[in-house]
Amino acid sequence: MFIPYTFHVANSCLKFENEISVDSESPVLYALKQANAYNDTVPPDCPPPAVRGECYVQFIRKEPSSFGWGFGPTFAPIGITGDIYLEAVNTTEIVIQLESVNVASYSVRTKSWQVDVLLSSNSEQFESKIKFILENTTWSYETLVIFNHNLSITVSIPDDLFHVGCQMDS
Incomplete structure (x- = not known):
């Protein structure tokens, strides 16, 4: 769930007024789309009815309990953990x-x-x-x-x- 991502943005940054924009979508809908795109089943599709959870948790990188568990709520979180920032690095990778x-x-x-x-x-x-x-x-x-x-x-x-x-x- 907590994977840092690094992007090289030197060619796309402006000298002034740069803005970071993040789009996100429902993890439940994303998991459903991924399951449909996979075109095969990976059991279990859904948790038992008593759990009242969400389906296809195996198609998303989320903590499985966030899609439902036996004695707690179903909260599939969305968002970014931690800060977002641009970090200037003054090195050149030479290959x-x-x-x-x-x-x-x-x-x-x-x-x-x-x-x-x-x-x-x-x-x-x-x-x-x-x-x-x-x-x-x-x-x-x-x-x-x-x-x-x-x-x-x-x-x-x-x-x-x-x-x-x-x-x-x-």
Whole structure:
């Protein structure tokens, strides 16, 4: 029943005179609509007649006793618990996605594999540390980069940690 909701409204807010408007409907009617839309039964449809409760509580996120119980009233509450407010957050969520990994070449001189990594981001230009880790080894590589939507970077991995090839079944 008490789930906080977060909405990003930066693109829809005005500089002045913003207003929050909340529409609601009867929980009993909402549960009935959801039961009809489900097009199948989820027993029990209604409580026993002695309870004098409301039907289809299983189709709404409400405390079941609010739709009726053996020794109390039937009150299916409606409204918002707590305050409603706009909260300004001064952060940007940066999403970095791995686009591709390509084993580009092998250096005999350094005995290492050059691996090209292509990353993309939803953000404008930013500076960040990026750390690459080769799982199940002690190898890692960290560097400072300037990221602008796409970033191509080559990392050098020692050949004793890198295994290329395929296994053939006989």
